[in-house]
Amino acid sequence: MRKKFKKMLGLSLSALMMGSVALPSATYIVHAESISTKTPGSAISNGNEISTDSSTDVPSKDSNTNVGTDSGSEECTNHVLKKVYGTPASCTEEGTKTHYVCDVCGKLFLDENGENEVSEEEIKIPEAHEWNTPTYDWSGAEVTGDSTELPSEPDGHTVTAKTTCKLCGEELTETEEFSTDTVHTADCTKDPVVKRYATDFVNSAFTNNSVTYNTGETNEEHNFTEFSDQIATPATCTEKAQYYLKCSDCDVISTNETDEKEEDEPLGHSFTDKPSNVQAAAGTCGSNTYYVQCDRCDAVSDTKTVVVGEATNHLNTVVINQKDATCTKPGYTGDTVCDQCGALIKKGEEIPATGHKTSNKVSDKIAKEATCTTPAKYYLLCDTCNEVTENTKEVGKPNGHSFTNKDSGKVKDEATCTSPAIHYVQCDNCDEISTDKTIEIGSTDADNHGNIVLKNDKKATCKDEGYTGDEYCEDCGKLVKTGTKIPVTNEHTWDAGKITKAATCTQAGEKTYTCSVCGATKKEIIKKTEHKWAPRTETKVSGKDVVTTTKKTYDQCSVCKSVRNMKTVNSVRIKTPSVTLKAGKKSFTAKTKKLSGINGYQIRYSVKKNMKKSKTVTTKKTSKTVKKLISKKKYYVQVRAYKTVNGKKVFSSWSKVKNITTKK
Ligand SMILES: [Zn+2]
Ligand SMILES: [Zn+2]
Ligand SMILES: [Zn+2]
Ligand SMILES: [Zn+2]
Ligand SMILES: [Zn+2]
Ligand SMILES: [Zn+2]
Ligand SMILES: [Zn+2]
Ligand SMILES: [Zn+2]
Structure with missing residues (x-):
């Protein structure tokens, strides 16, 4: 059915495209997604609806404009969209936006998917210049000088805005009064500036507008009152440094105005070892002494001198500054100097302090009081200088411990029912x-019995119950704990046992034990x-003639005489039979002694x-004649028996x- 629907739809669309209907720059768009999501049932009715509409009522230019109103009340679920290109608005006529119109329900859309429906008002573009x-x-607004006053009438204080329409050339003019503000006044960096501005234009073609004017020039004089970092003249031995000044408003540094800082000081003279030409002392031992000159200027010190030339020709020396060492302070061997010029010829050495020497001189200053175990300690006096030293000596004897009645807490014996704790x-x-001295502390402890003894205790046996025994205090006689019964035990006292059934080689035996206490x-x-x-074996x-030997081998139990593995x-x-021979004619007869139990010979x-x-003949008889022999021939004969x-x-x-020899 869906296939058929598509085919019918295709027919109606192709009919439209073949030019049977004239449409102005319009393209039909069927929203495919909305078709594919339809259930088969609803697709049938929708398909029929579309095919009927499209084939019987082909939209024309006139009918197209009526679609929106005619089928506006119907619920169209399957828009057939046509694109309608927009027209621009002009200065005097309104235009339209490009949009889409549904061929079925006439609804308007701005998007090609037909999702955002719009009203007819919303696609209109209003007419405008x-x-x-x-x-x-702003020709009437200029200001001269540093005045911010407005120009007076008839110069006016208005601004005139003008424009023309790009499309139709119509002119538009509006004149408004302006206001004035001071932007800033003049200082050493900025001109004085005023601003004229207009904000009240009625026509929307004009926007807020303003213009600014300089009304004077910057002040020429800076305010040089602050120090810059630039030094104009450095400090000297006697004069302070001079700094260029800067403007406190704009930081410009002056090129000629300088000053010295109150907190600065001149450098002062630097007298080190530069000799001046002013001699201080006449030369001795080969040298001269001059006053020194400042390293920076010509000033000459009137106190500090420098020796020029080396003094080497010393005549007499003397040792000065020597000092003996004491217990606590070092001494000095003394410097060797010239007694004329005072030049140091040899520097002395330090003599270490000797330190205090102590032996037995005890001071009355105590270092540590005597204790129970140590004697008192006293500081010793120095043998040399008699000062009190850090060394100490024990004097006297320790105080010894004082054991009276102070409780150490160390227990010798806990409190018992009869005596307090010790x-x-x-x-x-x-x-x-103390290791021996003790004191009694507190009172007796009625619950702590010292010597517990057990009474009435009895062991349980397999026959009788036992008893754990009662605990009595031996000291106070009190029953401390009552005993409990001990149940009958399973431990019998077995005798050595008797064999009640002896074991044999093939059967187990039995031994019976009897308890000597309960008889179990x-x-x-x-x-x-x-x-x-x-x-x-x-x-x-x-047998006598036929001897039969029967040998039996087997195992026999030495206990029960049973036998196994018998072999016989x-x-x-x-x-061996004996034989007697008797000769015959060409024959002999052999006769044997009869043996019992045999079968023949x-x-x-x-x-x-x-x-x-040899030749052998067999016979069952005891006498046998062998014939057809050679006559007068000697024959050797043997006999044996068989069974x-x-x-x-x-x-x-x-x-x-x-x-035997046969006969003729
Ligand atoms: Zn300035
Ligand atoms: Zn100087
Ligand atoms: Zn000298
Ligand atoms: Zn000393
Ligand atoms: Zn002590
Ligand atoms: Zn007790
Ligand atoms: Zn028993
Ligand atoms: Zn046996």
Whole structure:
């Protein structure tokens, strides 16, 4: 729908622009922001409204002027703005400001966004002349001399203002009376000045205006009464300095007026060591003495002299100013001088003061009074000059402490129920506290019992309650504190215990303890002992002809005789059979002694004694004839028995080799 609205709006605008309607220098502006913020519902009705207005009632020059009044009462939320360029006002006709008019509601605005609505009055520019800068004619106001008086009539005391309109050339003239003020009077720096001014012009083309006039000239005479910093003549030995004076009004410094300051003084002569030509004394020992001359001027001192030339030719010397040292003051060895001219030839040296010497001469001036522990001290007299010195000496003995009954506060024994507190005594004269002397202080303390003893105390057992005991004071016999019961304890008095079930190799035992006080019992498990294994071997031999040896190895507990890890090994040994031989025709018969428990026999025979290449025959009988042999041949024969054990044949040893010779 919004798209459609835009399209319709576009059509109506393009129709306007294509020139179907003639509008004077106007441009339409649709305020896009106000459209985009519309809800879809209201946009429909607004869109329809605009499209209807724009297409059916195209604004013309005539209808445009009526828009404001026709639709003024309707609420237009979507201004269609047209810019209307302003026209300037003239001297006689009013103009208008450039503004915007809504095509829909006809409202007027000064901004292109249509936010600040204005009335028709507010866009009007009133008609007015445009005046040139005015001229003011003060020709009647001039003043001469130092008078501030106004010129009298008919000269008048008015000013005339004139101007013309830039646009239409119309002239405007106004004449007003002016007032007069003195700006300042004349002094050594300024001319006297008066001011004429007019402030009451009626026409707004004219503004306040004034003019000033000099009415005389500056005063020529300065008031030279103050000192400047510039010195005209410096001070001399006898004359004060001269300073140029300055004007107290304008600070100008005079070029010829000077004066001296009352507080100044002349420099005075400087007599140092410049000899004048006035001799003071005739020359002795090679020198002359002259009065000195001032360093700055020609003045000559009448007292101060200077020696010119060196006096070296002294004949006799003498030592002067020597002085002995005393205990407190230094002495002097004396200066060696010429006894003629007084010239110093050798300067002396200071002899240090000897200082007082003290030993045992005690003065009566006390330095420190005796105390409990120190004797009195007296100043000593100097052995040499007998003056009292700073040295001191102890005289006499210390006063010793005075222990009477002053409480030191140091407690020996606190107050108890039977006796007051006992404190050590302090010296009456110092802080020393006695180590043995004491005094009783205050009264007894009924609550401080010295020797508490416990009575009726009893230990608790597993059978009976106990008692903490009552505290009694041994000194005053008072019951100080009652005891409390002690509950029955869990601590039994166990006996050594009896084994009620002995432990075995495989089962735990039990030990029972009995309390000797209350008869309670408790049981304790005795761990099973475990087997004590020892290795064993057992051998059994049975049978007569077939000897079977059975060997058993195992572990056996030495305590309970239990057995483990049993292994059985059987071995079979068969008795060696004996054989008797009997010769036959190309044969022999071997006969063995019957052995019990066997399965059969083996017979082997060979033609060689060492039984090489022998032949073996097996039989279950005790007699066996071996046939088809070579006649008259000697055969060697052996026999052995066998038994099948566990599917395996076990043989006896072969019998001793016997021989037989076959028959023909
Ligand atoms: Zn001045
Ligand atoms: Zn001088
Ligand atoms: Zn001399
Ligand atoms: Zn002395
Ligand atoms: Zn003391
Ligand atoms: Zn007591
Ligand atoms: Zn018990
Ligand atoms: Zn065992």
